[in-house]
Amino acid sequence: MLKIKFLISIITFSSLLFGTSIIKNQSRELEKNIYNLSKKINLIEKDLNESQLDFSYLTSPSILENKIELIDHQDYITMNYSKIFPSLLTFINFKNSIAIKDNYNEEKIKKK
Amino acid sequence: MKKKLKKNKNFNPDQRSFFFEDYLETNKRNKSSEKNNYFQDRIYILFFLFFSLIFIFSVRILHVSLNKIEIFNKEKSIHKFTLLRRDIVDRNGVLISRNIKSFHAAINPKLIVNNNNFIIKLKLNFPDLDIEEIKKKLDRGKYFYLKKRISQNDKEKLWSLGEKGIIFEPFQSRVYTHSSLFSHVIGQVDYDNYGISGVEKFFDKELKDKKLLKTPLKLTLDANVQYLVSKELSIALKTFKAPGGGALLMNVENGEILSLVSLPDFDINIRAKLADKKYINKITKGVYELGSIFKTFTIALALDNDIVKPETLIKNIPKSIKCSRYNISDIKDFPKNLSVEDILVRSSNIGTLLIARMIGEEKYKKFLNDTNLQKNPDIELEEVGNPIKFDWNKCKLETVSYGHGITTTPLQAATVYGILSNGGHMIKPKLSNNEEKTLRERIISEKTSRDINNILRKVVTDDNGTAHLADKEGYNVGGKTGTSQNYKNKNESLNTFISVFPTQKPKYVLLVMLENPQVPENLIYNYKGVKIKAFRNEAGWNSVYVAGKIIEKIGPILAIKSKDFNADLYVAEKIN
Numbered sequence: 001m002l003k004i005k006f007l008i009s010i011i012t013f014s015s016l017l018f019g020t021s022i023i024k025n026q027s028r029e030l031e032k033n034i035y036n037l038s039k040k041i042n043l044i045e046k047d048l049n050e051s052q053l054d055f056s057y058l059t060s061p062s063i064l065e066n067k068i069e070l071i072d073h074q075d076y077i078t079m080n081y082s083k084i085f086p087s088l089l090t091f092i093n094f095k096n097s098i099a100i101k102d103n104y105n106e107e108k109i110k111k112k
Numbered sequence: 113m114k115k116k117l118k119k120n121k122n123f124n125p126d127q128r129s130f131f132f133e134d135y136l137e138t139n140k141r142n143k144s145s146e147k148n149n150y151f152q153d154r155i156y157i158l159f160f161l162f163f164s165l166i167f168i169f170s171v172r173i174l175h176v177s178l179n180k181i182e183i184f185n186k187e188k189s190i191h192k193f194t195l196l197r198r199d200i201v202d203r204n205g206v207l208i209s210r211n212i213k214s215f216h217a218a219i220n221p222k223l224i225v226n227n228n229n230f231i232i233k234l235k236l237n238f239p240d241l242d243i244e245e246i247k248k249k250l251d252r253g254k255y256f257y258l259k260k261r262i263s264q265n266d267k268e269k270l271w272s273l274g275e276k277g278i279i280f281e282p283f284q285s286r287v288y289t290h291s292s293l294f295s296h297v298i299g300q301v302d303y304d305n306y307g308i309s310g311v312e313k314f315f316d317k318e319l320k321d322k323k324l325l326k327t328p329l330k331l332t333l334d335a336n337v338q339y340l341v342s343k344e345l346s347i348a349l350k351t352f353k354a355p356g357g358g359a360l361l362m363n364v365e366n367g368e369i370l371s372l373v374s375l376p377d378f379d380i381n382i383r384a385k386l387a388d389k390k391y392i393n394k395i396t397k398g399v400y401e402l403g404s405i406f407k408t409f410t411i412a413l414a415l416d417n418d419i420v421k422p423e424t425l426i427k428n429i430p431k432s433i434k435c436s437r438y439n440i441s442d443i444k445d446f447p448k449n450l451s452v453e454d455i456l457v458r459s460s461n462i463g464t465l466l467i468a469r470m471i472g473e474e475k476y477k478k479f480l481n482d483t484n485l486q487k488n489p490d491i492e493l494e495e496v497g498n499p500i501k502f503d504w505n506k507c508k509l510e511t512v513s514y515g516h517g518i519t520t521t522p523l524q525a526a527t528v529y530g531i532l533s534n535g536g537h538m539i540k541p542k543l544s545n546n547e548e549k550t551l552r553e554r555i556i557s558e559k560t561s562r563d564i565n566n567i568l569r570k571v572v573t574d575d576n577g578t579a580h581l582a583d584k585e586g587y588n589v590g591g592k593t594g595t596s597q598n599y600k601n602k603n604e605s606l607n608t609f610i611s612v613f614p615t616q617k618p619k620y621v622l623l624v625m626l627e628n629p630q631v632p633e634n635l636i637y638n639y640k641g642v643k644i645k646a647f648r649n650e651a652g653w654n655s656v657y658v659a660g661k662i663i664e665k666i667g668p669i670l671a672i673k674s675k676d677f678n679a680d681l682y683v684a685e686k687i688n
Contacts, residue, residue: 006159013166020173049210056207056289061339085586086614086671094586 199328223277352629403596406515468513607651
């Protein structure tokens with residue numbers, strides 16, 4: 001009876017031991033893979049950080065302006081006045097004033 | 113006897129014979145049995161011990177299996193780069209500052225094989241280094257830094273020398289992608305990543321918060337607007353030969369600062385000791401007598417207290433007034449009778465002084481107190497100026513009314529203009545984009561605010577106004593000029609223009625300040641449709657001109673981002 005119990009416990013222990021070692025080995029493989037992947041991620045993150053920095057530097061207004069001056073030889077037509085309005089209301093008012101002026105001129109022409 | 117026998121348990125009455133027990137055998141058997149028991153106990157103990165060991169191992173194995181054990185220490189992996197400080201971005205998410213991995217070049221003299229050879233190599237590759245000093249340090253034999261915060265190029269050069277004794281010590285340094293653009297706002301950090309100035313110092317704790325390391329600190333500043341303001345101001349310094357200047361753009365509704373420029377500036381990527389006062393943040397730390405800028409406050413106070421109305425005529429305004437030992441006069445001859453509105457439009461010292469007398473000292477003091485004009489500016493920067501305190505002695509009210517004998521920072525003056533134009537609500541200038549709601553304490557009535565906005569607009573549009581050069585079509589700019597003399601040198605002036613736009617419902621306040629500007633030689637103004645050369649030196653001829661230029665440039669950016677717009681509507685038009 002004692003022998004049977006002893007045997008059962010040894011078998012259980014051994015099987016658990018083997019099972020654990022197999023699982024541990026597999027998890028170790030996984031850990032290795034995770035490590036390698038995280039290493040790659042870190043490198044990519046580092047590259048991303050550097051790219052973001054480069055992007056931020058290269059697209060900073062002063063650099064862009066210098067590059068435009070160097071590379072782009074097209075002449076842009078400047079607007080006499082700013083035609084972009086701070087609010088819709090000012091735009092409508094501006095449009096209305098032009099329309100009133102036009103109407104007034106048309107009436108004048110008609111009268112003549 | 114029988115009774116005794118009956119009591120005996122082993123007594124058998126039917127027994128016919130006697131059995132003789134061999135005690136020798138029994139003792140032997142007993143001994144053997146005891147021995148067996150003894151061995152059995154040992155086995156049990158051993159079994160118990162083994163069982164305990166198995167149990168302990170099983171528990172440990174279970175523990176190991178369930179717990180995640182770091183086989184590779186990722187934190188210490190050379191590839192891992194853990195930030196020590198959060199990024200700083202502008203209101204649109206544009207990167208302003210970030211930590212990167214940098215290196216100090218150090219020397220371990222014990223590992224240098226041939227000192228002379230090494231010195232020659234250094235001399236050839238780094239002619240700027242103090243070779244004599246390095247020689248001494250090498251002879252001392254102690255570990256020392258050759259160069260701190262080396263560039264990638266220098267690192268490669270040192271690497272190529274092939275010396276074992278050169279050690280590259282990694283550390284995290286802060287990089288500012290816009291170099292000098294935000295120099296006065298962002299500030300710097302030391303080698304240990306502690307903020308030593310500007311936002312870096314003020315938000316040091318938040319920037320190092322480990323829980324928020326991946327979330328950048330968002331500022332209210334706009335990199336594009338800041339660049340345009342800075343560029344126009346730099347051009348202005350050259351045009352007007354001014355040694356310094358400053359500009360500030362603030363949202364009048366919530367106090368968000370979109371641009372803060374102080375010139376001359378400096379590259380914050382380079383660690384240098386800047387002892388010269390010209391490098392101070394003129395907007396927050398500079399304390400100045402801003403002159404006629406204060407007239408707006410006097411008129412607003414008089415209107416708010418129902419002492420006068422914009423059209424109220426102030427009659428018989430004298431040419432000059434003797435107040436204590438001062439003789440106060442206007443720089444130009446103005447009509448004898450001027451409306452309150454005209455007094456501000458024409459910037460009359462005497463007219464404003466007379467109105468201030470109607471207001472009285474107590475109310476004026478209360479206004480200055482309510483608007484924090486005489487307190488330290490409340491902003492998220494360490495570099496703030498302290499307005500000079502003064503006694504309200506004889507004639508103080510009169511001089512203060514037109515901005516003389518009172519000092520404040522340009523930031524505070526611009527904030528009060530924001531308050532006057534936003535409907536009269538208190539605002540707190542801010543640089544961080546937090547959502548905290550501020551108490552909207554009322555300083556002046558909405559009606560007064562409307563009246564002030566109308567008058568400020570007239571300062572720009574009226575023929576007698578002092579700020580015609582800032583009249584940019586589409587932006588309805590209003591504002592007030594201020595020209596004051598330097599206390600120490602009367603020949604030096606400080607020209608300021610504080611504008612609000614669009615005056616129908618102001619959204620932004622823009623302050624432009626130039627230190628001692630000169631009459632430009634080659635500049636041709638478009639003054640009321642006529643091309644003229646500059647001949648005067650007041651704020652209306654320089655600061656106003658610069659403000660107009662800035663508004664022209666930043667206006668479209670601000671307009672595009674305005675919530676009033678519907679993206680489908682046509683809001684831009686090209687004429688020529």
